[in-house]
Amino acid sequence: MMESARAITEVILQEARKLAEHIIQEAQQSVEDTLEKQRQRGINRANEVAQSIFKKAENEAEVIKLRIMAEAKIKANWAVLSKKEQQITAVLNETKNRLKILTQSKEYIPILEKLITDAGVILGGKELEVLLNEQDSTLPLKLGKLAREISEKTGVETTLRSSKEKTKVIGGAMVRTIDGKVVMDNTFDDILKRRVKDLRSKIAKILFK
Amino acid sequence: MLEAFKAIKEKHMEAKRIIDEATAEAEKIKQEAAQETLSAYEQAYNAAINQAEQKAIDVKREAAREAEHELEKILSQAEKQAKKIETKAEKNFEKAADAVLNMVLQ
Numbered sequence: 001m002m003e004s005a006r007a008i009t010e011v012i013l014q015e016a017r018k019l020a021e022h023i024i025q026e027a028q029q030s031v032e033d034t035l036e037k038q039r040q041r042g043i044n045r046a047n048e049v050a051q052s053i054f055k056k057a058e059n060e061a062e063v064i065k066l067r068i069m070a071e072a073k074i075k076a077n078w079a080v081l082s083k084k085e086q087q088i089t090a091v092l093n094e095t096k097n098r099l100k101i102l103t104q105s106k107e108y109i110p111i112l113e114k115l116i117t118d119a120g121v122i123l124g125g126k127e128l129e130v131l132l133n134e135q136d137s138t139l140p141l142k143l144g145k146l147a148r149e150i151s152e153k154t155g156v157e158t159t160l161r162s163s164k165e166k167t168k169v170i171g172g173a174m175v176r177t178i179d180g181k182v183v184m185d186n187t188f189d190d191i192l193k194r195r196v197k198d199l200r201s202k203i204a205k206i207l208f209k
Numbered sequence: 210m211l212e213a214f215k216a217i218k219e220k221h222m223e224a225k226r227i228i229d230e231a232t233a234e235a236e237k238i239k240q241e242a243a244q245e246t247l248s249a250y251e252q253a254y255n256a257a258i259n260q261a262e263q264k265a266i267d268v269k270r271e272a273a274r275e276a277e278h279e280l281e282k283i284l285s286q287a288e289k290q291a292k293k294i295e296t297k298a299e300k301n302f303e304k305a306a307d308a309v310l311n312m313v314l315q
Binding site for chain 1: 216219224235251253261265266271273275279291302304310
């Protein structure tokens, strides 16, 4: 009797241990499943957010590209334009040098006289005075002859006198009415300044054609 | 006979205790895992986001690298163009200076 009871109790205990083990394994499996589901949920949610991160990154990358390319184009244009500008300025400087050299030559006096006459004609004659730089003031200009030429061209009796006031210019002349109200500036400096736009355009056409 | 029943009853009680303990242990495992569950979500989420952010940085870095490469090409072309301009200008310099002088003296 005791033998069969022992056998029964052994079976009961074995079954109980198996069941206990199963309960714990099931709990562990359930935990693992839940953890895996949560991990997957986290990944899925992150993937949704990642889409907007990628989209934003792509937009920003495009902006970066456009910005760098725009900078590149500006720099490139600047490099080309500044080189052109440099060459145009060099020609203008050369012109000033040549004008300075011209003022030292024999050819200068008739040029200066023509500039004075032209200015006098534009002013319409009458009583005029001529302003020159220090060096040109020493030149043997025939102001009487020039005044007659102006009179002939304007039909107005004209007198020309040299002003004590001196200009600080490369060359050429400034002519004004005796009351100083009207001035015609025919100095090389002012001619260059007045015509700089045309001159630059002309220089560019010749230099870069 | 009584002893046999008594032994069976005792073992039955022991078996119940084993199962009760296992049930309690299982409950404990589940409770402890509740915190881990939240942590697992956060860890997986953060890892995926970090990866995405790193990829985003790489995308932007690559775009900048490509654009910088293009920039260098554009600047190099501009430099060549500027050099051509300089050569042409040097060749036509005298002609331009003569023309300007004539314009001023006209």
